[in-house]
Amino acid sequence: MLEQEGLLLKSSFQLSIFVGFLLHSLAISEIPLGSKLSVVDKNTWVSPNGDFAFGFFNRTDEPNYSVGICFNSKSIPLDKQTVVWTAGANIIAALLDNGNLVLLNEEKHNVWQSFDTPSDTLLPGQNFSTSQMLRAASKNLVSDYLSSYYTLWMNAYGQLQLRWESHFVYWTSGSPPSSNLSAFLTSDGALQLRNQNLQPVWSMLGADYNESISYRFLRLDIDGNLRLYSWVEALMSWRPVWQAVENQCNVFATCGQRGICFFTESGSPDCKCPFNLVNGSTEKCLIPYQQCESGSNMFSYKHTFLYGMYNSSDDLVVPISLQECRSLCLKDPLCTAATFSNDGMPQCSVTKTQYVTGYSDPSLSSVSFVKVCADPLAVNPNLSMSSPSVKRSQKFCFPCLIGASSVAVFLLFQLAIGFWFYRRMKRRRNLVRKKASFACSSSNSNGLIVLSFSEIEDITENFKHQIGPEMFKAVLPNKEPVAIKEINASLEERKYRCAVSVIGSIHHKNLVKLQGYCCELNHRFLVYEYVKNGSVEKYMEDHKLVKCTIHGNLKCETVLLDENLEAKVTEFGLGTIVGDESCSSAMRDVEDFGKMVLVLVSGCREVGDLSEWAYKEWLDGHLENIVDRRLSGLYISQELERVLRIAFWCLQIDERQRPSMSEVVMVLEGTSSVDPPPPPFA
Numbered sequence: 211m212l213e214q215e216g217l218l219l220k221s222s223f224q225l226s227i228f229v230g231f232l233l234h235s236l237a238i239s240e241i242p243l244g245s246k247l248s249v250v251d252k253n254t255w256v257s258p259n260g261d262f263a264f265g266f267f268n269r270t271d272e273p274n275y276s277v278g279i280c281f282n283s284k285s286i287p288l289d290k291q292t293v294v295w296t297a298g299a300n301i302i303a304a305l306l307d308n309g310n311l312v313l314l315n316e317e318k319h320n321v322w323q324s325f326d327t328p329s330d331t332l333l334p335g336q337n338f339s340t341s342q343m344l345r346a347a348s349k350n351l352v353s354d355y356l357s358s359y360y361t362l363w364m365n366a367y368g369q370l371q372l373r374w375e376s377h378f379v380y381w382t383s384g385s386p387p388s389s390n391l392s393a394f395l396t397s398d399g400a401l402q403l404r405n406q407n408l409q410p411v412w413s414m415l416g417a418d419y420n421e422s423i424s425y426r427f428l429r430l431d432i433d434g435n436l437r438l439y440s441w442v443e444a445l446m447s448w449r450p451v452w453q454a455v456e457n458q459c460n461v462f463a464t465c466g467q468r469g470i471c472f473f474t475e476s477g478s479p480d481c482k483c484p485f486n487l488v489n490g491s492t493e494k495c496l497i498p499y500q501q502c503e504s505g506s507n508m509f510s511y512k513h514t515f516l517y518g519m520y521n522s523s524d525d526l527v528v529p530i531s532l533q534e535c536r537s538l539c540l541k542d543p544l545c546t547a548a549t550f551s552n553d554g555m556p557q558c559s560v561t562k563t564q565y566v567t568g569y570s571d572p573s574l575s576s577v578s579f580v581k582v583c584a585d586p587l588a589v590n591p592n593l594s595m596s597s598p599s600v601k602r603s604q605k606f607c608f609p610c611l612i613g614a615s616s617v618a619v620f621l622l623f624q625l626a627i628g629f630w631f632y633r634r635m636k637r638r639r640n641l642v643r644k645k646a647s648f649a650c651s652s653s654n655s656n657g658l659i660v661l662s663f664s665e666i667e668d669i670t671e672n673f674k675h676q677i678g679p680e681m682f683k684a685v686l687p688n689k690e691p692v693a694i695k696e697i698n699a700s701l702e703e704r705k706y707r708c709a710v711s712v713i714g715s716i717h718h719k720n721l722v723k724l725q726g727y728c729c730e731l732n733h734r735f736l737v738y739e740y741v742k743n744g745s746v747e748k749y750m751e752d753h754k755l756v757k758c759t760i761h762g763n764l765k766c767e768t769v770l771l772d773e774n775l776e777a778k779v780t781e782f783g784l785g786t787i788v789g790d791e792s793c794s795s796a797m798r799d800v801e802d803f804g805k806m807v808l809v810l811v812s813g814c815r816e817v818g819d820l821s822e823w824a825y826k827e828w829l830d831g832h833l834e835n836i837v838d839r840r841l842s843g844l845y846i847s848q849e850l851e852r853v854l855r856i857a858f859w860c861l862q863i864d865e866r867q868r869p870s871m872s873e874v875v876m877v878l879e880g881t882s883s884v885d886p887p888p889p890p891f892a
Contacts, residue, residue, distance in 0.1 A: 249275055256282055262432065267293050282885060332428040338393035340364045344430040346870045358704070359463075360434035364393065368403060372436060372454060372461075381454045382464040385412030390509075395428050401438065416440065417716055418449035436633040450715075459569035463519050469495040470514065471569040475704050477711035482570075484511060496564040497546045502583035508540050509580045514671075516547050516568035516578040519560040526560040534558070536579050551576035572704070658714040659726030663733040684738065692725060693741070695725045697734035706734060769806075771874055797865040803874065804860025807853060813838030822891045828854050852877060852884060861890035 242253050247265050254265030263282035266275040274836040278296035299433050301321065310333075310739040311324040326338045330347050332338055336570045344455035359375045368391035370383040385391070385403045388411060394402050400414035416426075416438045425441040436454040441447075456459050458479040460473035469483035483495030499506065516848035518525060530538065539548035544562045551557050552575065568578070667673070669692075677683050701709075710727045726737035808820050827835045833850055834842075856877045864866050867888075869877075874884035 247277075254282070260284070263292075267296075308335045310336070330430045332393070332395050334395050334426055336395060337408040339391075340366070340368075346432055346434060348432065354878065360430060360432075360461075362430050362436055364391070370403070371825050372430075372434065373812045374434065374462040379460050380434075380460065383412060383414075394580055395426070395438075397426070399426055399438065399440065400421065401428060401452075414438075414452060416452050416836050431776070433458065434464060457889060459571065465495075465566050465567050467494045467519075467567070468497070470516065470567060473571065473704070473708055475707055477708035479786050484514075485582075497566050499546045499564070499578055499581040499583065505584040506540065506581050508536055509582055510536075511570070511578045511580065513576070514549075514567050514568060514570040514578040515551065515573045515574055515576045516549050516561065516580070517559065518563045519567050525562055526558075528558050529556055530558050532577060535560075537577055539581060545581060547578060547580045549578040572702070613800045638757055658710065658724065659737065661726055661728045661735070661737065663728055663730045663735075666728050666733070666735050668695060684737075691740035693722075695736040695739045697736060701734065703729055710736070721821060748823070773776075797868055800860045800868045800871060800874070803871070804857045807857040807860070811841075811850070811853065811857075812836055813839065813840065819891075822889075823860070824854070825858055825887075825889055825891070852880070855884045856885055858887040859884065862887070863891065 243254065247253060247255070252265075254263040254665045256263045256470050256627065261283045262279055264279050265277070267278055268275050268885065276293070276296045278293050280293040281291040283291075301315060303313050305311050309324075312320050313322040315321055325333075326342070328338065328342060328344055330344050332344070336692075338344075341365075342363075344362040350633050361373050361376075362369060364372065365371055365386035366389070368389055369385050369387065370393060371379045372381040373379050388405065389401045390406050391411065394404050395806070396402060399411075399419040399421070402410040402413040403412040404410050414628065416602075418440055423440045426438065426439065428438050434455075435458060437450045438452040439448045440451050458464060459473070464479070465471050465481035468481045469485075471479055471481055476481050485495060490779055491808045528538070535548050538558065538562055539545035544558070545560050546564055547561045547566050549559045549561075549568075551559075566580075613732065628632075641681060661669075666684075669686060670682045671684075673682050673694075675683040680698065682696075683693045684692050684694045686692055706729055707727075710724070714724045714727075718857065722741060723739040724736060725739055728735035728737075728748040805821070808824055812820065814820060814822065824836050827833070833854070836854070837845060837850065856869070856874055859867070859869050860874065873882065877884045
């Protein structure tokens, strides 16, 4: 049976193991990480005095090896170097099909398995409990050691938590507090917390949940974020389908000692140092404040939140105003930085350490103050105190300042003119190149193609084929048809690119795929896959039907049908781009779903008080009056009753009475009952 489940380890192969694999409870400081043992190379790990060696040994003439310790002294002949310890006598190993390496005794009982000692990764079928921990790997233990302090563990309440070092928790799973839980990654792409009866009490679903994906894994990455990955055969690459912390800058100390986190125009996180670097180092970005004899000043950084990387008993959080916050830090000789924020209550966070990190974003309302010495020598430690060119008693030279300023202004003016000509010529060359070859178009990290406005005009033939409101059919140079959606919103470029990048990373079989975008000057376009059969709206049209006596305003054009008449939703997440927060509201989605259900059931597209009329007919027991006449005799009364009930619950005026979409799905699938709803319009 073991031969069917896995691969039996024998002497016919080269086995390489790392420190801590079989001796995970043994501390051997002399053997560095990455050291290997090999049967073929016959290498060993030798004690400092050379008397003992650890490695693979063959006690008999048979091609079987054991891992153990033997005498290694040169004074003992090779054939007399007795093995004094082995890693479990008569133990065999098997690598199972789920990626679990197990050690078995003669009775084939499991005595050790790799699933019990995870590193930074969980595989489907692998349990994770309170006795275990994932620790992020480190790409460089010397210059970037802080990344190895990220861990995933389960607290005493059965909640998964991401921690930096051992004291700061920056993400907690949404599971209800409980005990004796274990985490489990399913093969269909769900991370679950299960009780002792193996029943899930909390679940997280990947974007490709329940799709036919062959390989998945959950990993705590170097940057401190927990991500679920799927293997995409078409792209021959691993793709993240879920991450615990949506905003990477919210991962504690994500920049370490390299500065503060911000997002580039492409929507990817990066680190910058707004202060003077210490000794020109690119690895450390510390606050340049010291105890200054000449006093200190405060530099302000808008839209920035700073915090100390290490907890200090001297740090303060006080409810004071912006100016009071600045003044408090300026007067305190130990204060290095302070951040003022106001989310309904003014709050000042005072930090008293040079090790400061944080994040910066235009959407943040917080303001941070950083203390620097008024003495320029203290601000810039690279300047020498004994330099003859720096004299504190030197008189100020106004004529020198005026002359230097005039020269500087003249040079800057000349430089600006030259730069303007350079940009103009470069733009002309780029336009020529873009029109000459579409292949020059770039793509971002999510694989989205980035088009210029001239390329949009070319592939749409100057917007010749309109297929919907502000929607045009286009053909890419590779003959692939696409749909171009024009966005009429004055959204700032960085936010637009960031929103598009997020939407482009979402993949689902029932979502119309976003393939690219245009962001040039005031032009905003989205490039979607082309769905053959168009929208559901056109299938509602039938002039032979009796007209409804009431009117509504819900449209079904955002639900499309492919060649197999499978539904696909287009313009998903568009509300985040155009700045309409109501469009992205979960409760608004529930209400719109309820309206769409009534429209599809009744066949009435233009009805003013559809919900009120349908509810009255349902309450009177006249279901046949609600149903589209084309469905006459083609529906099951019990299913229609359940559909109408959940639709009326979705349309409740009081949002607190509306169900979640997960509850809606359970009702429609028949796995959950639904009570008679109150009037939705009351």
